[in-house]
Amino acid sequence: MRLKRSGFSHSLGTRLVWATLGFCLVFTLLAVAVRTYLAWQEAWAKMNADLTLVEQVYRQTLSKAIWEIDREALQAHMDSVAQVRTIGRITLTIHSQNRSSEVIERVTPEWQSSTLAPTHRLDLVYVPFPGGAEKVGELMLAGDERVLWARLRGEILNIVMAQLLQSLLLAGLIMLMFSRTVTVHIQLIAHHLGQLTPETMGAPLRLERHPALKDELTLLESGVNQLQDKLVHHLARQHQYENELGEHRDHLADMVQARTAELEHLTLAQQLVLRLSNRLIHASHETFDACQRDCLVDVAQRLGANQVLWLVPVAGQPGFGLYAQWQRGSVTDTSGSMPLPSLTQVPIRLAREELLFFLSQAEMQRSLEVHEAEVFLGQSFGANALALLRGEDEDYGILFIGKPLGQGDWPPEDRALLSMTVQMLLHSVRHNMQLKQIAQTQDALRQANRQLEVLSRHDALTGLFNRRHFDDIKLDEYQRALRSGQPLSLMICDIDFFKAYNDHYGHAHGDLCLQAVAQAMQSAIIRGGDVLARIGGEEFVALLPATTAAAAWAVGERVRLAVLGLQVPHAKSSVGSWVTISIGLAQLQPTVHADFDALFHAADQALYRAKENGRNTVASSQQAFDTPVT
Numbered sequence: 001m002r003l004k005r006s007g008f009s010h011s012l013g014t015r016l017v018w019a020t021l022g023f024c025l026v027f028t029l030l031a032v033a034v035r036t037y038l039a040w041q042e043a044w045a046k047m048n049a050d051l052t053l054v055e056q057v058y059r060q061t062l063s064k065a066i067w068e069i070d071r072e073a074l075q076a077h078m079d080s081v082a083q084v085r086t087i088g089r090i091t092l093t094i095h096s097q098n099r100s101s102e103v104i105e106r107v108t109p110e111w112q113s114s115t116l117a118p119t120h121r122l123d124l125v126y127v128p129f130p131g132g133a134e135k136v137g138e139l140m141l142a143g144d145e146r147v148l149w150a151r152l153r154g155e156i157l158n159i160v161m162a163q164l165l166q167s168l169l170l171a172g173l174i175m176l177m178f179s180r181t182v183t184v185h186i187q188l189i190a191h192h193l194g195q196l197t198p199e200t201m202g203a204p205l206r207l208e209r210h211p212a213l214k215d216e217l218t219l220l221e222s223g224v225n226q227l228q229d230k231l232v233h234h235l236a237r238q239h240q241y242e243n244e245l246g247e248h249r250d251h252l253a254d255m256v257q258a259r260t261a262e263l264e265h266l267t268l269a270q271q272l273v274l275r276l277s278n279r280l281i282h283a284s285h286e287t288f289d290a291c292q293r294d295c296l297v298d299v300a301q302r303l304g305a306n307q308v309l310w311l312v313p314v315a316g317q318p319g320f321g322l323y324a325q326w327q328r329g330s331v332t333d334t335s336g337s338m339p340l341p342s343l344t345q346v347p348i349r350l351a352r353e354e355l356l357f358f359l360s361q362a363e364m365q366r367s368l369e370v371h372e373a374e375v376f377l378g379q380s381f382g383a384n385a386l387a388l389l390r391g392e393d394e395d396y397g398i399l400f401i402g403k404p405l406g407q408g409d410w411p412p413e414d415r416a417l418l419s420m421t422v423q424m425l426l427h428s429v430r431h432n433m434q435l436k437q438i439a440q441t442q443d444a445l446r447q448a449n450r451q452l453e454v455l456s457r458h459d460a461l462t463g464l465f466n467r468r469h470f471d472d473i474k475l476d477e478y479q480r481a482l483r484s485g486q487p488l489s490l491m492i493c494d495i496d497f498f499k500a501y502n503d504h505y506g507h508a509h510g511d512l513c514l515q516a517v518a519q520a521m522q523s524a525i526i527r528g529g530d531v532l533a534r535i536g537g538e539e540f541v542a543l544l545p546a547t548t549a550a551a552a553w554a555v556g557e558r559v560r561l562a563v564l565g566l567q568v569p570h571a572k573s574s575v576g577s578w579v580t581i582s583i584g585l586a587q588l589q590p591t592v593h594a595d596f597d598a599l600f601h602a603a604d605q606a607l608y609r610a611k612e613n614g615r616n617t618v619a620s621s622q623q624a625f626d627t628p629v630t
Contacts, residue, residue, distance in 0.1 A: 017175045024167030032159050039155035040148065047143045048118040050086040054141060055122050063126040066094050066136040074104065081141075082106040088117065088144030094137045108144060117143030185209065185217050189224065201232050265413035272302055273420045280428040285439060288432045292425070293324045299421045300326055303414055306404045307379055310389075312397035323397065327379070345369050346398060350388035355419060357385045357410045376400050382407045387422045389429075396429050461511055462518035465533035470541060473531060477545055478596040481588055488588040489552035490603045491542040493521065493559065496580045496615040498538035500572035513568055513579060514538065520562040525555060541603075549587035549622050556583040556618040564616070580616035582607060587622065 058077055065073035074092070081090050088111035092104040124137040185207050192205050205224045207217060276295040283291040300308045307327050311320040345368060349356060358364040361381055365373045376384070381402035389396035401418065457469035481488035495501075495517060502510040514534075521540060525532050531543040542559070544552050560581055568579040584607025586599055593599040602621040610619035 016178055017171050020171045020174050021167060024163075024170060028160070028163035028167060031163055032156065035159045036152065036156055039159075040152055043148050043151040043155075044116075044118060046151075047086045047148065048120075050084065051118060051120045051141045051143060054081055054084055054087065055120060055139070059122060059124065059139070062092065062139060063124040063136055066124060067126040067128065067134075078104060078106050082108070086143055086147050087141055088146075089113075089140075089142040091140040091142075092137060093139075095135060111144060111146075113142070114145035117145040117148060119143065182217070189220065193224070196228070198235055201228055201235065204228065262411070262413055265411075266416055269302070269413055269417035269420065272298065273417070273424050277424050277428070280424070281431065285432065285435050288428075288435070292428055292432075293326075295428075296324060296421075296425070297326050299417065300401065303401060303417060304403055304407060305401045307381055307400075307402035309376065309400040310397060311400070313395055320397065345372055346386060347388065350386060350398065351390070355385060355387050355415070355422070357383070357415065359383050359408045359410070376402070380405055383410055385410065385418055387418060389422060389425055391426050391430060394426075394430065394433075396426065399425070459518075459534045462515055462534050464518050464522065464540070465531060467533065467535045470531065470533040470535055470543070474543060474596050477531075477543055478588070478599070481545065482590060486546045487548045488599075489544040489547040489549060489585055490588075490599055491544065491552060491556055491559075491583055491585040492600075492603045492607045493540040493542070493556075493581050493583050494607060494611075495538040496575055496582055496611075497570065497573045501570055501579065504572045516566050516568060517563050517579065517581065520566050521559050524559040524562040530555075547587075549585065549620055552585045552587065553618055553620055556585055559583065560616065560618055575614070575616045582610040582615045583618040584608065584610050585618065585620050587620075 058081055062074070062077055064070075065077060078090060078092060081087065088108045090106040094102040094104070096102070120141045122139040122141075123135055124139055125133050126136050127133045188207060189205065196203075205221055205228075207221050209217065276298060279291055280288070280295060296308060296310065308325065309322070310324040312323040314321045346356075356367075358367060360383065361377065364376070364384060376386075379402070382405045384400065384402040387399040387401075389399055399422065457465060457472075459466045477488060480486075495513070498510070498513075501513060505513075518532075518534065518540070521542075522532055525542055525544075527544075529545050530547075532540065533543075534540050542555070544555060547555070560583060563581045564578060566579065569577060570579045571577075573580065584603050584605065586593075586602035586606055588599050593602065606619040606621045610617050613619060
């Protein structure tokens with residue numbers, strides 16, 4: 001039908017004709033090119049033969065005329081040669097012993113020199129007597145290129161006309177053959193297919209062809225008929241399926257409704273488990289057990305159960321402990337083990353099946369060993385189930401759910417809720433154990449951090465603050481004193497001749513001496529805001545906020561006397577028989593001390609002066625407070 005509406009512009013025959021014409025055009029161009037080349041070669045060969053013939057005809061006559069110096073014969077012969085159509089130019093060169101060579105030339109009008117036309121050069125030799133040959137001149141014949149092109153144009157015209165006529169005849173023949181053998185039958189097939197309906201699908205296709213013909217059209221006819229047969233069979237089956245679908249539509253609607261209700265119950269169960277899981281996740285470690293039992297009660301009520309038991313294994317014993325029991329709205333917590341050493345079949349079966357569902361109490365008795373079933377038969381119940389609470393490496397016991405008498409089924413949504421509850425309890429117990437471990441780890445970490453803080457800021461030998469702590473607070477105290485205008489004093493203390501003490505008594509006694517001196521200094525510096533630190537081997541500093549130089553000198557005297565009062569023997573001291581210290585102090589003066597290092601330098605200079613003054617003394621950067629040793 002589409003073919004008829006659009007005419008023959010898209011027909012296979014037209015396309016085939018155009019393809020044939022295109023092929024013929026290409027073939028014609030190639031043939032013309034080849035035959036043109038051959039025609040050119042033939043014309044050139046013919047012209048070359050003409051030149052050769054002229055040479056043969058006029059060689060002897062021209063040679064004789066030149067020898068006999070017959071001018072009239074020469075002119076006559078030259079004019080005769082010039083009449084030959086294929087010759088464009090004739091050049092005759094006459095050689096003479098007594099004068100220069102003479103050239104006689106004949107040129108055809110409008111002739112032009114060409115490299116395409118053939119050119120012949122011939123020596124003219126005359127033999128006046130036998131054995132005496134003499135060259136008398138030279139003849140050159142040049143062909144006329146225009147003659148070649150004239151011959152070629154005629155040949156090309158004949159070739160093109162012959163090829164075009166051949167191509168048109170071939171295209172017409174192909175169109176006629178294709179139309180009679182293919183196009184008619186294809187139109188018939190298209191018409192047949194356009195008339196097909198479900199009612200006429202059984203009418204076969206019949207092409208008006210000789211039965212003996214077995215070609216592609218025969219295969220197409222057979223294929224169309226086979227396709228119609230398959231479609232007829234398919235329509236019959238489709239009609240059958242539609243009838244069956246109609247019969248099952250109502251049943252499917254009931255199944256969809258039942259499945260929808262089941263999915264709604266399952267969704268409610270999932271929401272319940274998610275809500276309970278959220279409660280367990282946010283429960284503290286102290287309230288976790290109570291929260292877990294409350295969640296178990298909510299699940300039991302959702303299942304319509306009237307009894308729940310949670311048995312947990314007892315470490316080191318074959319029995320089980322009663323972790324939780326719920327019965328008609330009451331929850332009972334029981335610690336201690338139950339005498340159930342023979343409860344082995346239930347854990348083995350649960351390890352293999354994870355969940356055991358029974359539709360009645362009698363079915364449980366038939367499925368389990370009598371003495372194991374009696375553990376769960378404390379009260380009459382209907383449908384019941386057992387679940388194993390066991391992770392990869394943890395065993396949290398067995399869960400028993402019992403429904404009231406009269407309820408003898410476990411619908412899919414209840415089974416799914418119980419399965420999700422088991423996973424929820426497993427994850428919650430594991431989560432609680434992780435919380436407990438995290439809490440223990442945090443406590444241990446806090447204790448370790450406190451110990452590290454103490455160790456990082458205190459001297460391990462003397463217990464005083466160390467150099468790090470002193471460096472952290474010195475700038476803060478310095479800035480605070482500048483802002484508040486309060487005085488700030490710094491003392492630097494050094495044990496006199498301590499290296500000699502170590503060399504004489506040994507480093508073990510030296511450490512004991514340092515500890516004793518540190519305790520004496522600490523007892524003498526009693527204010528809470530003062531900082532005493534060990535910053536070197538035998539060197540100590542005391543930072544005294546809100547302390548003038550006079551008050552600091554009094555503190556230094558108290559420290560010096562406390563150390564002297566220890567009466568630690570020092571045989572290598574030139575000061576006395578006991579261990580003593582020298583102290584240098586300085587008070588902050590903002591106009592003098594630009595930074596803390598300047599204040600420290602002033603106190604260090606005072607310590608140097610105290611050593612120059614005989615040691616066991618206190619020296620101040622304000623020299624008015626210096627006193628002799630007592």
